[in-house]
Structures are given as C-alpha cells and as structure tokens.
Amino acid sequence: MSLFKIFDIAGSGMSAQSLRLNVTASNLANADSVSSSVDQTYRARHPVFSAMLSDETGKDQAGVPVRVDGVVESQAPLHPLYAPDHPMADAQGYIYMPNVNVIEEMTNMISASRSYQNNVDILNTSKQLLQATLRLGE
Amino acid sequence: MSISIDKVFGVFDEALTLRAKRGEILASNMANADTPNYKARDFDFRAALEQAQGKGGGLQTTHAGHLKGEPAGPMTTNQRHLTGSGGELTGIDLQYRVPSQASLDGNTVDTETEKGRFAENTLQYQAAFGFLSSKIKNIKDILAEG
Numbered sequence: 001m002s003l004f005k006i007f008d009i010a011g012s013g014m015s016a017q018s019l020r021l022n023v024t025a026s027n028l029a030n031a032d033s034v035s036s037s038v039d040q041t042y043r044a045r046h047p048v049f050s051a052m053l054s055d056e057t058g059k060d061q062a063g064v065p066v067r068v069d070g071v072v073e074s075q076a077p078l079h080p081l082y083a084p085d086h087p088m089a090d091a092q093g094y095i096y097m098p099n100v101n102v103i104e105e106m107t108n109m110i111s112a113s114r115s116y117q118n119n120v121d122i123l124n125t126s127k128q129l130l131q132a133t134l135r136l137g138e
Numbered sequence: 139m140s141i142s143i144d145k146v147f148g149v150f151d152e153a154l155t156l157r158a159k160r161g162e163i164l165a166s167n168m169a170n171a172d173t174p175n176y177k178a179r180d181f182d183f184r185a186a187l188e189q190a191q192g193k194g195g196g197l198q199t200t201h202a203g204h205l206k207g208e209p210a211g212p213m214t215t216n217q218r219h220l221t222g223s224g225g226e227l228t229g230i231d232l233q234y235r236v237p238s239q240a241s242l243d244g245n246t247v248d249t250e251t252e253k254g255r256f257a258e259n260t261l262q263y264q265a266a267f268g269f270l271s272s273k274i275k276n277i278k279d280i281l282a283e284g
Contacts, residue, residue: 002158006165013169020172049173062232063162066170115171118249122165125260129161133267137274 003133005063006126012052012065013119019068020047020112024105031100034081036090042098044074044105074099146277150270152190156183157263159230164256167235167247174243178235178252183262186230 023045030042052067076099084093144151163179170176237246 002155002162005162009162009165009169013171016169017172049170051170051173051176062159063166064170064176065166066173111172115168115249118168118171118253121253122168122256125256126161126165129260129263129267132264136267136271137278138271 002062003126003130006122009063009065010119010123010126012067014116014123016047016049016066016068017112017116017119019071021109021116023047023071024109024112027100027105028102028109030098031102031105032097034086034088034095034097036088036095038078038096041078041096042100043078044076044098044100045071046074047071146273147270148273149187149191150266150273153187153266154263154270156186156190156230157259157266160259161256161263163232164252164259167252168249168256170245171247171249171252172245174245176245176247178237178247179232180235180255181230181232189230 027044033042035041048069048071049066050069052065054061078099079097080094081097082093083089083095086095089095160181160183163181167178167180235246235248235251238248238251
C-alpha cells in the first residue's frame with residue numbers, strides 16, 4: 001500500500017530538517033568564537049540535501065525521500081579584527097571572527113522549523129488515513 | 139448468476155489506489171522542499187483513473203467469464219520470482235509542476251501549493267473510502283440476510 005511509504009518519506013524529511021536545525025544552532029552558538037589563526041577559526045556549516053532516487057535510472061518514482069549528503073563548511077572569507085588587547089590576538093594584533101551570518105541563520109531556522117511542521121502534518125494525516133482504511137467495511 | 143466483485147466496487151477501488159499514490163508523490167514533494175534542483179511532480183488524476191478504468195485490468199472483456207490480463211509488473215517465468223510492484227508507477231503519466239516563482243537553487247516546490255493539494259487529496263481519499271466502505275457494508279448485509 002503506497003501510504004506506508006509516506007512514513008519513510010516524511011520521516012526522512014523530518015530527520016533532514018532536524019539536522020538542519022542542529023547545524024543552525026551550532027552556527028549561532030559559535031558566532032563569536034574567535035581564534036588567533038585563520039585555520040582554527042569556526043566556519044559556518046551548511047547541510048547538503050539530495051533526493052534519494054533509487055539506483056534504477058529511467059524509472060519515474062512516486063515517492064522520493066530526502067537524504068543528507070553531508071555537512072560542508074562555508075568557504076566565505078573570515079573577518080580579521082584588529083584587537084591588540086584581546087588575549088587571543090596574534091603577533092600582528094589580529095583576531096579572526098567566524099563567517100557566520102546571523103540573519104541568514106535565523107531565516108534558515110524559520111524555514112527548517114516550518115518544513116519540519118509540514119512533514120509532521122503529512123505524517124499525522126497519513127497515519128489517520130491508514131487507521132481509517134484498516135476499518136474498511138465496518 | 140455470479141456476482142462480479144469488481145463491478146460492485148466500480149471505480150472506487152482504482153480511485154483509492156490512485157489517491158494513495160498521489161498522496162505519496164505530494165508527500166515526497168513536501169519532504170524535498172529544500173533539496174536543490176528537485177522538481178515538483180504530480181499527475182492528472184482524472185486521466186490516470188480513466189486509463190486505469192479503460193484498461194479494465196488489462197483488456198476489455200465482453201463477458202464476465204472472459205479472462206482479463208493483469209496490468210503492472212514484469213512477466214515472471216517462475217512462480218517464485220518476484221514481480222515488480224510498489225516502487226514503479228506503471229501506466230501513470232508523472233508530470234512536472236510549473237513553478238510560480240524562480241528560485242536560486244533550482245527547487246520548484248511551493249510548499250503552500252503542495253499543502254493545499256495534499257489536503258484536497260486527503261479529502262478525496264476519504265470520500266472514495268467512504269463509498270467503498272458503504273458498498274462493502276451493503277454486500278455484508280445482503281449476505282447476512284441470506
């Protein structure tokens with residue numbers, strides 16, 4: 001019955017969005033984590049989603065779950081800040097701020113929570129339909 | 139006189155299956171609302187239902203006693219081979235939804251549209267289910283009276 005596959009699909013959507021929320025929370029928490037060298041500074045992380053098409057090519061599939069391919073670090077340039085009095089300042093007096101754009105992270109958070117709610121709605125609706133279908137003919 | 143169960147259920151049997159498949163596609167659209175380059179899919183329900191009814195299980199028959207060919211699934215040479223089912227859509231014409239707004243990452247899913255269509259599909263599923271259920275109850279009542 002096709003409705004059972006909706007559990008897989010909506011479940012995959014929920015887990016992908018919750019991972020996206022985790023990554024957003026991590027970015028926001030580390031928005032001020034300075035360090036003295038470019039290599040050690042926290043870089044904003046973003047998840048990469050892809051549709052989990054099955055390996056058979058050329059066939060149209062009804063339901064395609066979403067898969068998280070991984071989490072990549074943003075390669076946007078870091079901001080050096082001139083603060084010679086900072087305890088972590090390097091030899092030239094610079095500290096490096098992470099490249100986290102707080103506004104972008106907040107919009108990501110709103111979008112992720114909205115998508116998560118949508119997937120939960122679909123899951124609940126399909127569950128009710130299946131339960132009603134089991135009582136067919138009563 | 140033989141009772142043909144297929145004729146009793148009429149169109150609602152196929153309608154229920156197709157509604158479930160459409161629900162699967164719409165759920166997949168919603169789950170992939172943030173996937174780059176994902177294109178929203180859907181199919182024309184009326185056309186798919188007519189096609190399923192027109193095939194009538196594979197072949198038009200003029201008499202209930204004639205055999206009907208079964209659609210779907212590849213031919214198997216041995217009874218123990220598995221027939222394909224579930225994942226593929228045999229005979230349903232999946233189309234792409236026209237996006238209302240351009241997007242940076244190539245994703246054409248409009249969440250609100252999909253939500254609306256999913257809600258409508260759910261109601262239609264419940265309607266088809268209600269009709270089917272009442273027909274089954276009728277048969278049960280007739281059998282119980284006998």
